[in-house]
Amino acid sequence: MIGVQQWTGREASALRAALRMSTRTFAEHLGVALRTVAKWEKLGPHTRPRPDTQAILDTALARADTAARVRFETLLSDLADRFAYADPVCAADYETWAEDIDRVLVCLGRQDFSFASILLNRWLDRDDPRALDDRGRYLYGRSLVLLGDLRRDQGVTLGPLSAQHSYKAAHGLFSELAIPRRVAQTELSLAVIDEMSGNLEISARHYERLATDDRLSARDRARARLWIGTALSKYGENEYAVKAMMEATRGFEDLAEPDDWSVAHQKVALAYRGSGDLTRALHNIDIARSTGIVETPMQRVRLDTAHGHILLSDPATRDDGRSVLDGAAQVARQYGLSHQLRSIEGIRRSFGDPSAALST
Structure with a gap:
């Protein structure tokens, strides 16, 4: 009898089809949630059931009648043939994929998450990365990073369909491909997720290590220094936070990066607010509001949130x-920035605003 070494969503979906069950009936047959089966159907080889569910699937296959097992074996053989003998992705496909990645970057700048998701999933749902050559796997990793950025901006930081999950998968691909810069960049993104999730001490340690990591560009190292400050500020260490941020600010000035320089002043303003120095806080937030070159909805919300927080403090x-x-x-x-909405609600609650929950 055919066996399965490692169940993924693809094999689980094949078993459902072999048993000729609907997704609902299959979920009830296994004793799992309908959403679990739906995830297998959607993500296919890109998701693996938990160890206890792997055992449940083993049992379901063992208890299937002979005809169902034959259908299952045939379905798996068809899938193996499709991946073994499928035409390789051609150069034109790779060019289109790279162009779509550029389009996603524009969409994310505009917070057009819906279209960005369509562009990314048309490639991520198309192939198993194990069936791609190195160029295809690189593009797959880049797409995973952008999917992580999308979910991070939407505030989806933890869980199987989260920014953290996408970044970890990309980190694995770039590690296998031996691309140190991309590996370090995903480590920086994962540190941001730690900070967003409230793991401030862990994120600060990661930022500190990456701030001197030669795998990163000078700009990314300066960003790591800036984010050391943001983690310290949230931790209440505002004096040390300002020092770290000002060092990053000088770095952005030397690199001629006006937008990063502007963002750094915004972060410094919040650190001064935390220390009670509202005069310096207002001075730095005014610099941030007047010097940024590129304005996106996300940048506007972050600036206005920081400005409002400082004004509320007086x-x-x-x-x-x-x-x-x-x-x-x-x-x-308007743009589905749920993480920012939660931040605004938290600020309002901290100042005793009874309408906080209703207004956000």
Whole structure:
């Protein structure tokens, strides 16, 4: 009797088809959630059931009648033939894939998550990366990173369909391909996820290591230094945070990176707010608001959220702060920036705003 060494969504879907069951009936037959079977159907070879579910699938196959096992074996053979003898991805396909990656970058800048997702999944759902050559696997890894960026901007940081999951898969591919710069960049992205998830001490250690990592470009190392400061600021170490951020600010100035320089001043402003120095906080947020070159919905929301937070911290400007945060929340809702909405709600709650939950 045919056996399965490692079940993935592809083999599980083949078993369902061999048993001639609907997804709902198959879920009930196995005793698993319908959404689990739906995920197998959607992600195919890119998802693996948990060890206990692997055993359940083994049992279901063993208990299938002879006709179902023959159908299952035939389906698996067809799948193996398809991957073994499929035409290789041609150069024109790779060019189109690379062009779609460029289009995704534009979409993410505009926070057009829906179209970006369509462009990425047309390639990620098409092939098993193990069936691709090195160029195809590189493009697959780049697509996974962008999918991670998309989910991070939407606030989906943890779980099987999260930014963290996509970044880890990309990290594995780039490690196998021996591309140190891409490996380090995904490690930097994973450190950001740690920070967003509240693991501030862990993220700060990762940032500190990456800030001197020669695998990264000078710009990425400066970003790591900046993010050391953001983690320290959230941890309440505002004095050390400002020092780290100012070092990053000088780095962005030397590199002639005006947008990063502007973002750094925004972060410095929040660190000064945390230390109670509202005069310096307002000075730096004014620099950030007046010097950025590229304005996207995400950048606008982040700037307005920081500005509103600072204004709320002074009783004399509290009403202005609420107004600025209202505008930021409206833009965040419009573009599906759920992480930013949660940040705005948290700021409002910290100042005793009873309408926080309703307004965001």
